[in-house]
Amino acid sequence: MSFLSYLINGISLGSVYAIIALGYTMVYGIAKMLNFAHGDVIMIGAYVVFTAMTGFHVNPIVSIIIAMVVCTVLGIVIERVAYKPLRNASSNLAVLITAIGVSYLLQNVALLAFGADTKSFSSVVQLPPLVLAGGALTIQATTIVTILANIVIMIALMLFVNRTKPGQAMQAVSEDRGAAELMGINVNGTIALTFAIGSALAAIAGALLCSAYSTLTPYTGAMPGIKAFVAAVFGGIGSIPGAMVGGLLLGVIENLSRAYISSEIADAIVFAVLIVVLLVKPAGLFGKNVQEKV
Numbered sequence: 001m002s003f004l005s006y007l008i009n010g011i012s013l014g015s016v017y018a019i020i021a022l023g024y025t026m027v028y029g030i031a032k033m034l035n036f037a038h039g040d041v042i043m044i045g046a047y048v049v050f051t052a053m054t055g056f057h058v059n060p061i062v063s064i065i066i067a068m069v070v071c072t073v074l075g076i077v078i079e080r081v082a083y084k085p086l087r088n089a090s091s092n093l094a095v096l097i098t099a100i101g102v103s104y105l106l107q108n109v110a111l112l113a114f115g116a117d118t119k120s121f122s123s124v125v126q127l128p129p130l131v132l133a134g135g136a137l138t139i140q141a142t143t144i145v146t147i148l149a150n151i152v153i154m155i156a157l158m159l160f161v162n163r164t165k166p167g168q169a170m171q172a173v174s175e176d177r178g179a180a181e182l183m184g185i186n187v188n189g190t191i192a193l194t195f196a197i198g199s200a201l202a203a204i205a206g207a208l209l210c211s212a213y214s215t216l217t218p219y220t221g222a223m224p225g226i227k228a229f230v231a232a233v234f235g236g237i238g239s240i241p242g243a244m245v246g247g248l249l250l251g252v253i254e255n256l257s258r259a260y261i262s263s264e265i266a267d268a269i270v271f272a273v274l275i276v277v278l279l280v281k282p283a284g285l286f287g288k289n290v291q292e293k294v
Contacts (some may be wrong), residue, residue, distance in 0.1 A: 014251020039225015
């Protein structure tokens with residue numbers, strides 16, 4: 001039963017990575033930008049949930065909704081202030097450096113506002129664990145909710161992108177921003193909407209991540225953000241199903257590596273697997289090779 005327990009916990013961790021990776025893959029797929037500040041938006045969302053629950057004794061679900069609103073506004077502000085002026089920059093390096101700068105800015109704002117000490121985060125899932133096989137296997141409620149949340153979010157995003165006008169506008173902007181603008185699509189609004197959705201998902205991921213590991217610091221979102229980016233690349237950045245599959249595989253590989261190989265080199269194994277996958281399939285598992293005319 002221990003293997004099954006490790007596997008389920010890996011799927012739960014991978015579900016968090018997948019939710020974060022969806023934000024990465026949507027922003028890159030639509031705006032062709034790598035928002036490396038995304039991991040720190042997760043941290044801000046977790047702090048909002050923590051403050052609402054412990055400081056004001058707000059219901060966990062309401063706390064998550066408040067965090068989603070705050071992170072949505074934060075995502076739009078970041079896009080408008082930091083990224084929009086660089087959208088037509090001659091080099092993508094300017095956007096990358098700006099994203100790193102925004103990341104450090106958010107971390108230091110959190111340090112000033114909340115301090116450097118580790119907060120004890122109470123789980124947002126107030127349900128009893130599921131006990132199976134006569135007590136041989138116990139699955140925490142947070143694990144179940146995280147996996148279900150990932151599935152629901154992925155399905156909802158797929159329906160939104162394929163069945164709604166804003167979603168179709170996103171696809172058009174992703175294909176050809178100039179042509180989409182000529183067809184009357186509000187490109188700026190579409191990109192802002194993409195950042196808003198990704199940031200709202202970051203708030204959910206932050207709450208679920210801290211519920212599983214019960215700690216919160218200004219650097220909480222840094223490593224999960226990097227691993228979620230790895231998951232997005234692993235699955236094929238720009239692909240919503242790819243982000244989900246990449247996140248799940250990454251979580252399972254990491255958890256099984258910690259359990260059966262070494263917790264000290266589990267992260268190295270994860271990145272090594274990514275390198276191998278990209279050597280075999282450079283576009284990722286679900287990515288498509290795109291030929292550019294020059």
